[in-house]
Amino acid sequence: MIINHPLLGPRDAAEFTYLGDAKLIERPDWTSKTAASEFYEYQYLRDNPAGLHRELWFHEAGDRSWLVVTRDTTTHEITSVELARDVARSKGRSK
Amino acid sequence: MRYSGLRILKEALTGHKGWKPAWRDPEPQAAYDYIIIGGGGHGLATAYYLAKEFKQKKIAVLEKGWIGGGNVGRNTTIIRSNYLLDGNEPFYEFSLKLWENLEQDFNFNAMISQRGILNLLHSDAQRDAFIRRGNAMLLNGADAEMLSTAQIKKRYPFLNTEDARFPIKGGLAQHRGGTVRHDAVAWGYARGADSRGVDIIQNCEVTGFKIENGTCTGVETTRGDILGKKVASAVAGSSSRVMAKAGMRLPMESHVLQAFVSEGLKPVLPGVVTFGAGHFYCSQSDKGGLVFGGDLDGYNSYAQRGNLPVVEDVCEGGMAIFPMLGRARLLRMWGGIMDMSMDGSPIIDRTHIDGLYFNGGWCYGGFKATPASGFAFAHLLATDTPHSTATAYRFDRFEKGMMIDEKGMGAQPNLH
Numbered sequence: 001m002i003i004n005h006p007l008l009g010p011r012d013a014a015e016f017t018y019l020g021d022a023k024l025i026e027r028p029d030w031t032s033k034t035a036a037s038e039f040y041e042y043q044y045l046r047d048n049p050a051g052l053h054r055e056l057w058f059h060e061a062g063d064r065s066w067l068v069v070t071r072d073t074t075t076h077e078i079t080s081v082e083l084a085r086d087v088a089r090s091k092g093r094s095k
Numbered sequence: 096m097r098y099s100g101l102r103i104l105k106e107a108l109t110g111h112k113g114w115k116p117a118w119r120d121p122e123p124q125a126a127y128d129y130i131i132i133g134g135g136g137h138g139l140a141t142a143y144y145l146a147k148e149f150k151q152k153k154i155a156v157l158e159k160g161w162i163g164g165g166n167v168g169r170n171t172t173i174i175r176s177n178y179l180l181d182g183n184e185p186f187y188e189f190s191l192k193l194w195e196n197l198e199q200d201f202n203f204n205a206m207i208s209q210r211g212i213l214n215l216l217h218s219d220a221q222r223d224a225f226i227r228r229g230n231a232m233l234l235n236g237a238d239a240e241m242l243s244t245a246q247i248k249k250r251y252p253f254l255n256t257e258d259a260r261f262p263i264k265g266g267l268a269q270h271r272g273g274t275v276r277h278d279a280v281a282w283g284y285a286r287g288a289d290s291r292g293v294d295i296i297q298n299c300e301v302t303g304f305k306i307e308n309g310t311c312t313g314v315e316t317t318r319g320d321i322l323g324k325k326v327a328s329a330v331a332g333s334s335s336r337v338m339a340k341a342g343m344r345l346p347m348e349s350h351v352l353q354a355f356v357s358e359g360l361k362p363v364l365p366g367v368v369t370f371g372a373g374h375f376y377c378s379q380s381d382k383g384g385l386v387f388g389g390d391l392d393g394y395n396s397y398a399q400r401g402n403l404p405v406v407e408d409v410c411e412g413g414m415a416i417f418p419m420l421g422r423a424r425l426l427r428m429w430g431g432i433m434d435m436s437m438d439g440s441p442i443i444d445r446t447h448i449d450g451l452y453f454n455g456g457w458c459y460g461g462f463k464a465t466p467a468s469g470f471a472f473a474h475l476l477a478t479d480t481p482h483s484t485a486t487a488y489r490f491d492r493f494e495k496g497m498m499i500d501e502k503g504m505g506a507q508p509n510l511h
Contacts, residue, residue, distance in 0.1 A: 001402055012404070013394075013402065013404070014404040017393075018393050018394045018509060019507075020348065020395070020507075020508075020509075021348075021395075037494075040493065040494045041344075043437075043493075043506050044346040044437045044493040044494075044506055045344040045345065045346055046335070046344065046345070046346070046347065046348050047335070047339075047344060048335035048336075048345065048347060048348050048349055048395065049335075049336075050333075050336050050349075050397040053395055055394065055395065071394070073349070073395045073396050073397050073398065074397045074398055075398060076396065076398055076402070
């Protein structure tokens with residue numbers, strides 16, 4: 001697979017390591033009254049879809065940026081690559 | 096007698112027109128006591144043991160495609176019970192004991208060959224860990240033996256023990272481990288289940304569950320609705336997709352694992368050998384091909400095929416211990432979809448929906464577990480209590496902090 005890095009252009013997927021579902025960006029609030037069950041769902045439960053999947057890749061052998069890659073899990077076709085930083089900021093996060 | 100030397104002779108003279116299918120192809124009935132989703136090794140084994148050991152009737156196995164077309168036909172056929180943790184080892188040893196008697200039990204030649212499995216070690220720390228694991232195996236009634244490099248050289252003279260980076264310093268052997276003809280496992284269970292009245296319904300995809308007031312009363316399929324008192328899912332890599340139809344999110348991701356076979360060679364590799372410094376395992380099939388595999392590709396996938404970097408990585412692992420492998424050509428490679436759980440261990444449990452049961456999360460260790468998985472799942476379905484060797488395989492273990500993390504990798508499915 002080739003991942004089209006927003007800053008560096010097309011890079012071999014072997015340069016990256018994989019974390020998982022991009023929902024992992026949205027860490028629950030630890031001060032919430034239901035934090036225990038929210039963290040259980042955050043840490044352990046996954047949608048695991050067959051089809052489009054937004055997921056976190058880390059450019060470990062490159063510029064060490066985190067990317068949000070939208071990829072079809074049934075064909076491995078990548079349709080969109082964003083910097084995870086931009087995705088987090090668009091959700092109102094500071095970093 | 097259905098099969099005999101005389102019968103083969105007779106059929107040879109009459110154009111082989113008298114052979115009958117080994118199992119029926121029934122139409123689905125309106126209602127069953129047990130509906131098992133998934134006609135793979137685990138689903139068929141569950142139906143077989145439900146009928147044979149637990150004397151249950153009115154059982155259906157629903158299969159989207161053809162039976163045995165998923166991971167039971169895609170694995171590297173290895174059986175073993177060399178686990179460390181208390182939640183796992185009794186279960187896998189139970190499975191190995193069932194394997195040892197399986198051919199007599201279902202009267203089908205599955206070519207079970209206890210040629211032994213050898214895990215190579217390359218460092219002092221690994222030696223300590225393997226001694227500990229070997230002791231855990233012995234405590235649970237399995238067999239285990241630490242071998243020195245000289246002992247290993249005697250059986251596997253071609254192993255590269257002097258590699259500068261990862262010299263082979265010994266190994267943990269389980270002599271009762273081995274290989275099985277994997278397709279025959281599906282067929283043997285299917286024929287045994289069918290002859291006891293189980294309806295094996297192929298080309299029948301489950302499209303939804305009928306759930307009323309928190310109770311599952313049946314399934315919707317491409318061949319119509321079917322009512323069932325107990326509905327049980329055993330669909331491996333598709334677990335998340337199927338259980339999503341019941342509104343459940345599972346503690347697992349689906350990943351692709353590739354497997355490989357070389358061109359046929361004369362007998363060179365008497366047992367199963369695994370590399371301890373990378374991820375590579377290899378055995379030789381009875382047809383002569385070296386059957387081997389390694390790591391997952393590492394990203395969520397339902398594609399049943401992988402990418403080239405892992406092919407290269409697996410072959411490099413092979414070359415590190417078997418330099419002779421470089422002379423053999425790769426004949427075929429393929430992928431299977433693994434239901435990778437959050438701690439690397441499976442789930443055999445009820446769900447929060449009454450009448451709906453789940454068996455999955457086998458990661459890439461599902462084949463060796465087939466008999467015990469079927470037995471334990473049948474036990475759960477028939478008695479509503481877990482089998483004594485499968486009590487740890489609970490859904491709530493992640494919430495309760497009772498993980499069975501054999502590799503100590505944490506909630507990162509692609510590392511188990």
